[in-house]
Amino acid sequence: MITGGAGFIGGNLLNFLLRKASMKLVVIDKLTYAGSLRGLEPVMANPRVTFLHADVADQAAMQDCLLKHRPEVVIHLAAESHVDRSIEDCAPFLHSNIIGSAVLLEQCRIALQRHPSLLASFRFIQVSTDEVHGSLQAADPPWNEQSPCLPRSPYSASKAAADHLVMAWHHTHGIPAMIARCCNIYGPRQFPEKLIPLCLLKILHSEPIPLYGRGDNIRQWLHVDDLCDGLYQIAMKGSRGAIYPISSAVSLSNLELVRQLCRHADELLDRRESSEALITTVADRPGHDFRYAMDSSRIQRECGWRAGRDFGQGLRETLSWYLEHRDWWQPVVNEALRRRAAPPTPH
Numbered sequence: 291m292i293t294g295g296a297g298f299i300g301g302n303l304l305n306f307l308l309r310k311a312s313m314k315l316v317v318i319d320k321l322t323y324a325g326s327l328r329g330l331e332p333v334m335a336n337p338r339v340t341f342l343h344a345d346v347a348d349q350a351a352m353q354d355c356l357l358k359h360r361p362e363v364v365i366h367l368a369a370e371s372h373v374d375r376s377i378e379d380c381a382p383f384l385h386s387n388i389i390g391s392a393v394l395l396e397q398c399r400i401a402l403q404r405h406p407s408l409l410a411s412f413r414f415i416q417v418s419t420d421e422v423h424g425s426l427q428a429a430d431p432p433w434n435e436q437s438p439c440l441p442r443s444p445y446s447a448s449k450a451a452a453d454h455l456v457m458a459w460h461h462t463h464g465i466p467a468m469i470a471r472c473c474n475i476y477g478p479r480q481f482p483e484k485l486i487p488l489c490l491l492k493i494l495h496s497e498p499i500p501l502y503g504r505g506d507n508i509r510q511w512l513h514v515d516d517l518c519d520g521l522y523q524i525a526m527k528g529s530r531g532a533i534y535p536i537s538s539a540v541s542l543s544n545l546e547l548v549r550q551l552c553r554h555a556d557e558l559l560d561r562r563e564s565s566e567a568l569i570t571t572v573a574d575r576p577g578h579d580f581r582y583a584m585d586s587s588r589i590q591r592e593c594g595w596r597a598g599r600d601f602g603q604g605l606r607e608t609l610s611w612y613l614e615h616r617d618w619w620q621p622v623v624n625e626a627l628r629r630r631a632a633p634p635t636p637h
């Protein structure tokens with residue numbers, strides 16, 4: 291069972307799992323502004339896939355689904371995922387990330403109680419983020435699985451809360467659960483509010499590229515295919531109750547990343563004028579975490595995982611994907627704008 295399967299990582303994970311293994315997949319998604327089935331038509335038409343349009347916080351829908359399908363593995367991706375939106379309005383983050391995770395865990399507990407034979411193979415994998423640890427200074431060592439949760443944004447606080455719930459259901463109720471804490475992920479199908487696709491769209495429209503603060507904040511970047519492989523390895527070989535940081539050796543300041551992106555985009559678009567001229571510093575994100583860095587030796591040691599994708603090539607392929615798939619991102623962006631203009635719905 292994959293929750294959030296219509297999102298960026300979820301959509302890539304569905305394709306990865308259908309290629310990799312022969313399991314059946316139950317996909318749950320609320321189809322928020324960030325979720326789209328566009329481009330997933332072949333996945334949805336696959337007889338191994340069942341799609342359920344539902345909110346993970348819907349107790350009855352989760353119970354029906356878990357009792358009907360009795361999944362062996364739940365990979366829980368469904369969440370509100372954009373830090374800036376969590377600063378504007380935290381309510382959907384509290385609802386989906388905290389209440390949604392609690393409801394899903396509790397319904398897993400009930401399903402396992404009714405069908406104890408499932409327990410031997412069952413695994414709940416919470417897809418979390420490096421952001422739960424807070425912010426590092428330049429000289430600090432990277433976080434590892436023992437580092438404390440010290441979140442500083444409404445988004446990261448909601449993800450940390452979900453992680454604590456997962457561990458509580460593991461220790462108190464015996465749910466076999468694990469947490470994957472991921473660095474910044476990039477690749478095709480990412481909603482264009484996140485830095486990489488946003489920059490490319492700004493370049494395409496010859497609009498200013500907004501760089502928060504001085505652009506010296508540092509992130510680690512991992513290709514989504516490498517993450518999908520990591521999640522699969524954790525599902526197959528991970529230890530119950532374990533936390534697995536999944537990161538990459540590619541640490542870049544936002545300015546370094548955006549400059550690299552401009553160079554690739556200019557080559558792909560055959561532009562003579564450098565798009566770097568579009569880079570514009572703007573007001574910083576409130577509470578902007580300075581640096582994230584994690585040590586992923588645990589997943590390497592225990593699951594044999596390694597990041598395989600070269601960053602320069604992965605970035606270039608990602609930009610090419612967006613250039614070739616305007617039919618994916620244009621309607622997704624238009625729909626999100628339409629929803630923003632509509633009166634707010636209660637959460």
Ligand code: NAD
Nearest residue numbers: 294296297298299320321322324325345346368369386475
């Ligand atoms: P995304 O925003 O692209 O997709 C989230 C998906 O979840 C969407 O399809 C949305 O419709 C769905 N969703 C949201 N609330 C829901 C609810 N209440 N019920 C059912 N579905 C719901 O996010 P993403 O980048 O694919 O991230 C997936 C997960 O990975 C999230 O939990 C995020 O916190 C985590 N993560 C992402 C990154 C990253 O860089 N993208 C890094 C670390 C961790």
Ligand code: TDX
Nearest residue numbers: 371372373419421473474483484485500501502507544
């Ligand atoms: O317009 C922008 N200008 C800018 O300078 C945007 C959107 C971002 N930034 C900066 C903020 C961050 O330092 O770029 C960096 C990356 O920003 P995002 O793409 O918004 O990602 P980030 O805030 O780092 O969080 C991402 O990685 C961890 C995902 O959105 C989270 O879901 C994940 O948990």
